[in-house]
Amino acid sequence: MRLVRTKDCQSLDEVKQLMTRPPLDEVQVSPASLERTTQVFGEPLTPVESVNRIIQDIKKDGNRGLLKYIELFDGVALAENQLFATEEEFVAAEQAVSERFKEALQFSIDNVWRFHEKQLQNSWFSTEADGVILGQKVTSLDRVGIYVPGGNAPLVSSVVMCAIPAKVAGVPEIVMATPLRNGKIDPHLLVAAKACGVTTVLKAGGAHGIAALAYGTESLRAVDKIVGAGNVYVTLAKKMVFGTVGIDSIAGPSEILIVADETAPAKYIAADLLSQAEHDWEAAVCLITTSEKLAHEVLVEIEEQLATLSTAEIARSALDTWGLIVVTRDEQESIELANIFAAEHLELMVKDPWTMMGKIRHAGAIFLGKYSSEPIGDYVAGPNHVLPTNGTARFLSPLSTNDFLKTSSIISFSVDGFLKHGPHAVEIADREGLEAHGNAIRVRLDDLKAGEQNE
């Protein structure tokens, strides 16, 4: 981990630079990924090029293209009728998982459901004195895709966090896409999918999974929106299909920012930093503190906890590349830096976290106090764990029920309202040089005037 002191920096922006990632289309992939690409395509395509190629193939070849890429990337030759998880697989999965797991899953689902229900919005309308009625009609999406990464373990919580808000919103069809691991889908994922009301499980991940969701194939109807995070190929594919379908965000590797003062336990800070670091070779972890003493204690604690951690290799790599401790001059500077970073996860382990929270403008999720450990938010607290990364909390929100709803404006004009509004609309239309816009108003105004004269 790198340690910097703001008193040695020219500006806070200089600190920000230390944590700024390259844009998505310039991301360097690992040599292993590049070799894989070369094997598959016969040439060392960039991620953008290979994702483009995959999408075109799925659009053109449907199931045949999908099956080809499943074989190439996941090493399994499926038949067309094996693309989706079957009832037998769901039943077998139920028997393969523990009761303890089912309890924890249900606990998580209940909390996530309750929180997301509070986000539901009603259709509304207002009536004006002149008889005009204006409003907003809220409707759920018809059909959504949720992406659940393969990675090294079954990300059960991703199923819950993506599917439950869709269910709460009233989406009738939820298609989950996830890559096969060792030729199968982990039973924990299947049990979670069933419990969350997923209607179809597609055994495909990566860019080909995204393309199949967006464009459909002979055996899969295209969805309207795709949510959920994946690796750089998945993210690029989501960006490319945006417009054809909706997407939630352009997500990068996970990140945590902890603002702490001398009252915070170094052991908890270290544990929470490591919980993000183990996520990804490129995960970013940052501690901002007014206490130089705490900074050093945390460094010692991290080494101690890393010694026995099974995921230490990934965590250490993330800490080396994207690990940062910033010692600030005062609390005000810590807050300013937190707002500049606009982190995905922000923990406030300070004496008075609520007062500090009031000063935070940009963060995906804010965890207050020493018992609000970030992993508790990942799994069971209730708020969504799909959060804006890489500074996008400046303009994006956590995944929510609203991602699965959309609105239509409602406009109903009375004669009185039309007579009052009409002339103003004509004036603006004329200034815009849009004659037919004005005419649409004029033909009605003329009729109404003629009607008056006839009376």
Added chain:
Amino acid sequence: MRLVRTKDCQSLDEVKQLMTRPPLDEVQVSPASLERTTQVFGEPLTPVESVNRIIQDIKKDGNRGLLKYIELFDGVALAENQLFATEEEFVAAEQAVSERFKEALQFSIDNVWRFHEKQLQNSWFSTEADGVILGQKVTSLDRVGIYVPGGNAPLVSSVVMCAIPAKVAGVPEIVMATPLRNGKIDPHLLVAAKACGVTTVLKAGGAHGIAALAYGTESLRAVDKIVGAGNVYVTLAKKMVFGTVGIDSIAGPSEILIVADETAPAKYIAADLLSQAEHDWEAAVCLITTSEKLAHEVLVEIEEQLATLSTAEIARSALDTWGLIVVTRDEQESIELANIFAAEHLELMVKDPWTMMGKIRHAGAIFLGKYSSEPIGDYVAGPNHVLPTNGTARFLSPLSTNDFLKTSSIISFSVDGFLKHGPHAVEIADREGLEAHGNAIRVRLDDLKAGEQNE
């Protein structure tokens, strides 16, 4: 206009195909555009390639790149200190526009403000029995860009529709980007910008305007989100910068769908169809009706109104390419088709529009009854006129105050809450193979247990 009857079609999807546009990255631009591109770049780049090139240049060269493209595309050699509208230009603009215009503008602003104020959402929290506090903090964006197209006329209403929701949300800085026309910005646009609280007017449109907003230059701080529609180059640029900044949508040419029965006046239908057709060579207009008689009356009316229309050339081209009348078997089929099209603007000119509205699932804005002419919504009704196009109303909403707000989740755990939630979080972390996630909970649980024993 093409006329089809559903009784002659195999399925409603066949009708839908008639109105389906190519994806954005396959859009064919006009020979004139292509020639322009060749002049500028020395080679006939595709829209995607030229937009890519422009963005890279602005990122690399800042103001110098921006000034270069303003000269190349808008034909004006500006100096660096002429990039933004000056106080003198605003003052001169105020004097150049009529009082009648100012009145109409203020009427529009007031209505748009009132409607968008109703969309405002509060931060909220809930307290659980075990002392856990969960919630959502709502914050405005810091700095947004609004795009106002050049086109052939000053799109005053675009300024109102993009800037007012940002103001209502509380965004402190609003940068408007618009191309020069004949070397200057139309005074109506400047007056509208001032009245709507725009803080900076950048004299640049096109992909270079979007790139300047997204990445900033020496004299412009980058914004957090860009909203507003433009041509295919602008739209491609918005899609490319998405992730670095937020964007509202991927908008295509304008479109209207009118569902009418025998009670609807052909004259009004024709006028409203033409009001969309005059927007753009590629605008789409569609009438769905159960009445073959009405269909023919509308065709006659359109010809009559076209005869004297100053924008007839564009309108006629749009009608030829994307004009469609569908005669359906019954009202149920009309509704089904409207939901399949998911049109930007949907007018219901039927006997009982409110009952039909209840059955509409997908539309940007729904206009009820014969006095709810679409242009009245464009200008003065109050709801936003920036709406999802090309079927994206399946998953997108009109531009709203919420586009300029975002939320942060709030998570605050008590000891009791932590003891109750912690073990479930550990169970899921273990299943996901994320040991450090579990550890972050375990270190705290251990401490709490040790504390109990010490008591």
